Amino acid sequence: xxxxxxxxxxxxxxxxxxxxxxxxxxxxxxxxxxxxxxxxxxxxxxxxxxxxxxxxxxxxxxxxxxxxxxxxxxxxxxxxxxxxxxxxxxxxxxxxxxxxxxxxxxxxxxxxxxxxxxxxxxxxxxxxxxxxxxxxxxxxxxxxxxxxxxxxxxxxxxxxxxxxxxxxxxxxxxxxxxxxxxxxxxxxxxxxxxxxxxxxxxxxxxxxxxxxxxxxxxxxxxxxxxxxxxxxxxxxxxxxxxxxxxxxxxxxxxxxxxxx
Amino acid sequence: xxxxxxxxxxxxxxxxxxxxxxxxxxxxxxxxxxxxxxxxxxxxxxxxxxxxxxxxxxxxxxxxxxxxxxxxxxxxxxxxxxxxxxxxxxxxxxxxxxxxxxxxxxxxxxxxxxxxxxxxxxxxxxxxxxxxxxxxxxxxxxxxxxxxxxxxxxxxxxxxxxxxxxxxxxxxxxxxxxxxxxxxxxxxxxxxxxxxxxxxxxxxxxxxxxxxxxxxxxxxxxxxxxxxxxxxxxxxxxxxxxxxxxxxxxxxxxxxxxxxxxxxxxxxxxxxx
Numbered sequence: 222x223x224x225x226x227x228x229x230x231x232x233x234x235x236x237x238x239x240x241x242x243x244x245x246x247x248x249x250x251x252x253x254x255x256x257x258x259x260x261x262x263x264x265x266x267x268x269x270x271x272x273x274x275x276x277x278x279x280x281x282x283x284x285x286x287x288x289x290x291x292x293x294x295x296x297x298x299x300x301x302x303x304x305x306x307x308x309x310x311x312x313x314x315x316x317x318x319x320x321x322x323x324x325x326x327x328x329x330x331x332x333x334x335x336x337x338x339x340x341x342x343x344x345x346x347x348x349x350x351x352x353x354x355x356x357x358x359x360x361x362x363x364x365x366x367x368x369x370x371x372x373x374x375x376x377x378x379x380x381x382x383x384x385x386x387x388x389x390x391x392x393x394x395x396x397x398x399x400x401x402x403x404x405x406x407x408x409x410x411x412x413x414x415x416x417x418x419x420x421x422x423x424x425x426x427x428x429x430x431x432x433x434x435x436x437x438x439x440x441x442x443x444x445x446x447x448x449x450x451x452x453x454x455x456x457x458x459x460x461x462x463x464x465x466x467x468x469x470x471x472x473x474x475x476x477x478x479x480x481x
Numbered sequence: 482x483x484x485x486x487x488x489x490x491x492x493x494x495x496x497x498x499x500x501x502x503x504x505x506x507x508x509x510x511x512x513x514x515x516x517x518x519x520x521x522x523x524x525x526x527x528x529x530x531x532x533x534x535x536x537x538x539x540x541x542x543x544x545x546x547x548x549x550x551x552x553x554x555x556x557x558x559x560x561x562x563x564x565x566x567x568x569x570x571x572x573x574x575x576x577x578x579x580x581x582x583x584x585x586x587x588x589x590x591x592x593x594x595x596x597x598x599x600x601x602x603x604x605x606x607x608x609x610x611x612x613x614x615x616x617x618x619x620x621x622x623x624x625x626x627x628x629x630x631x632x633x634x635x636x637x638x639x640x641x642x643x644x645x646x647x648x649x650x651x652x653x654x655x656x657x658x659x660x661x662x663x664x665x666x667x668x669x670x671x672x673x674x675x676x677x678x679x680x681x682x683x684x685x686x687x688x689x690x691x692x693x694x695x696x697x698x699x700x701x702x703x704x705x706x707x708x709x710x711x712x713x714x715x716x717x718x719x720x721x722x723x724x725x726x727x728x729x730x731x732x733x734x735x736x737x738x739x740x741x742x743x744x745x746x747x748x749x750x751x752x753x754x
Contacts (some may be wrong), residue, residue: 270665272661272665295665296668296669297667298667299664299665299666300666300667303663303665306658306661306662308658310656310658310659310661310662311662312659312662312677312680313680313681314680314681314683314684315676315680323663323668323676324666324669324677325666326663326666326667326672327666327668331672331675334668334675334676335672353698357663377661379662379666383667414506442702457609
């Protein structure tokens with residue numbers, strides 16, 4: 222159960238990217254977050270696992286406020302949150318196996334990690350995971366030798382190695398060609414279903430969002446402007462979500478002028 | 482002074498001159514004059530004496546002629562032990578120096594360190610870099626006495642200054658996404674350094690180590706001249722005895738050894754990517 226309450230975030234002294242965002246999800250379904258660039262999609266996900274620190278608000282994961290955690294507690298909370306990145310973010314010079322096993326780094330000691338002495342169960346799990354995503358022939362290949370689609374499979378395997386209770390995906394298919402993009406979306410959706418995981422996924426591709434998600438959330442200017450089932454997302458709604466920033470500003474100025 | 486309305490001169494051609502680096506002619510010619518006056522002053526106070534140069538020439542000829550042919554036989558065993566010691570100094574100092582450079586390099590990388598640690602790391606590297614190996618050699622010979630140990634200490638400091646700085650720079654250029662990914666698995670700070678930072682700088686580190694080995698081998702010969710062990714000591718005592726044949730033999734072997742080491746390290750560095 223994830224609950225975001227009144228989340229505010231600004232970078233530096235700039236304009237607020239998130240302006241009091243509220244969101245909650247309890248069901249183990251795939252939720253797609255759509256919106257134009259700068260709407261706050263990425264920031265929202267990154268606030269959840271604290272890659273960026275929100276200014277104010279609450280993020281409750283199973284009742285624990287993630288924004289209040291520090292040190293070891295924060296690391297333990299992060300283990301519960303798997304993340305898949307747009308740029309894959311694999312450690313290029315390590316092997317596929319090392320990258321998948323790095324999903325266990327929150328559970329093992331520093332020395333176990335340094336000397337790659339992962340528990341036998343973790344290694345078994347990693348083998349199964351690589352088989353599941355179809356990369357068992359590349360176990361000892363270095364990740365910079367893989368194609369984009371293969372890299373994202375490793376990325377997904379790494380995130381799921383954490384045994385997370387929620388999966389975040391920040392535009393996981395945006396760097397891939399259309400066909401591979403479909404395959405990876407399919408894989409993520411299937412894996413999440415098999416593992417009974419709630420998934421929050423940022424998407425640029427509205428068609429994909431409609432196809433794979435059971436719930437769609439639209440962000441604009443740091444607040445939620447749409448929340449509903451895929452078939453409730455009409456063209457009017459889409460236009461509302463993707464209204465250009467310039468237009469938005471114009472509208473706001475118009476409102477302030479007329480209120481005088 | 483510029484007449485925009487007349488770009489073409491009387492001769493019917495455009496006039497173009499490369500704009501001067503210093504626009505103001507008074508400052509420009511003033512600077513030329515100042516440099517010239519200072520050079521003249523420095524030259525005149527150094528008592529550069531043409532007579533001394535003339536008298537030096539035959540002496541130099543004598544040294545060179547007694548250096549040819551090089552005499553490998555007279556002090557052969559001394560040359561060999563000198564080189565063995567130099568290489569030992571180089572190997573030990575490079576290994577220890579690189580190992581110590583790693584923590585200081587990590588400390589001095591702005592993107593992964595907190596400010597006080599960064600300042601400390603930078604301070605160590607700056608101090609190490611600011612002293613030339615000969616100065617360090619003199620200091621350590623005074624501190625721990627003549628011999629190889631002083632040489633090892635000198636080159637360790639020298640290595641930290643160079644390799645530590647370049648490690649820090651390499652870390653400041655790494656891809657941050659990989660750090661974010663490892664961080665989001667719940668890994669601790671040092672685990673992140675080992676998994677996300679170290680693999681990214683490892684090829685640079687290996688290349689730097691081999692490069693520094695070359696540099697240290699050369700430097701080990703120089704610091705031997707101030708008493709810090711190795712072939713430099715042998716060379717120094719050969720000059721002291723006016724034994725120019727042995728000295729030229731040492732110089733030739735030195736060139737050969739450095740060429741060989743450079744060739745090997747160049748080959749090896751090509752394997753790292």
